Amino acid sequence: MVNLLIVYYSAYGHIFKMTSTVKEEMKGIDEVRIKMVKVPEFESAKENMSGQEAYVNAQELQEDVPEASLKDLKWADGILWGIPTRFGNMPAQIKQFIDQAGGLWQEGKLEDVVTGIMTSTNTMHGGQETTIITSLIPMIHLGMIYVGLPYGENPELFPAEAKGGSPYGASTVAGADGSRTPVEDELKMAVRLGKRIYKVAKSINK
Numbered sequence: 001m002v003n004l005l006i007v008y009y010s011a012y013g014h015i016f017k018m019t020s021t022v023k024e025e026m027k028g029i030d031e032v033r034i035k036m037v038k039v040p041e042f043e044s045a046k047e048n049m050s051g052q053e054a055y056v057n058a059q060e061l062q063e064d065v066p067e068a069s070l071k072d073l074k075w076a077d078g079i080l081w082g083i084p085t086r087f088g089n090m091p092a093q094i095k096q097f098i099d100q101a102g103g104l105w106q107e108g109k110l111e112d113v114v115t116g117i118m119t120s121t122n123t124m125h126g127g128q129e130t131t132i133i134t135s136l137i138p139m140i141h142l143g144m145i146y147v148g149l150p151y152g153e154n155p156e157l158f159p160a161e162a163k164g165g166s167p168y169g170a171s172t173v174a175g176a177d178g179s180r181t182p183v184e185d186e187l188k189m190a191v192r193l194g195k196r197i198y199k200v201a202k203s204i205n206k
């Protein structure tokens with residue numbers, strides 16, 4: 001069995017839509033145990049954003065998702081991260097969570113864990129690629145094995161119109177006002193990324 005952890009942070013629900021689609025689409029696969037967890041929110045962010053309807057609604061939808069802990073990271077053979085952009089980089093909430101993994105790093109517990117990243121930005125060129133690439137740095141320090149989204153498996157990477165998805169990982173574009181929701185091709189690629197993590201983790205854990 002492969003233990004696949006989906007760990008994410010989603011203020012406005014776009015990443016949550018992507019992670020829950022992957023979870024839903026992969027749950028029928030034999031030999032995979034899937035667990036989806038959300039990175040804990042900062043109290044300061046809850047206060048700052050409590051006046052935003054989009055934030056409050058998205059948080060309500062995620063109420064039943066358990067909060068991520070280091071035990072989840074230890075449990076995983078594969079990890080799919082859902083990381084929306086903050087100024088082209090990962091949100092502090094995710095950074096804070098990963099920064100607690102020093103002990104796991106020391107023990108080499110995350111070495112050879114297969115990993116991939118999904119992101120979301122408001123704008124097409126506002127960090128689709130930089131967020132994934134910069135988020136990759138701590139994963140490499142932790143010894144994880146990164147899988148991207150190769151062109152061969154993802155014909156959607158040649159779109160006629162602007163949409164998410166790059167060889168670095170899955171992604172969606174939320175739109176300037178955040179009203180665009182992940183489209184079918186973006187969700188398809190997200191699911192394929194989840195399956196790829198599973199496939200590689202399975203071959204390593206034989």
Ligand SMILES: Cc1cc2nc3c(=O)[nH]c(=O)nc-3n(C[C@H](O)[C@H](O)[C@H](O)COP(=O)(O)O)c2cc1C
Pocket residue numbers: 009010011012013014015016084085086087088089119120121122123124125126127174178
């Ligand atoms: C503080 C802050 C910084 C952001 N920086 C960017 C940015 O650099 N580029 C961009 O396109 N979107 C940016 N956004 C928009 C978010 O990336 C967008 O809300 C997010 O991808 C939506 O995902 P979610 O619904 O899962 O939270 C930013 C949002 C916030 C709150």
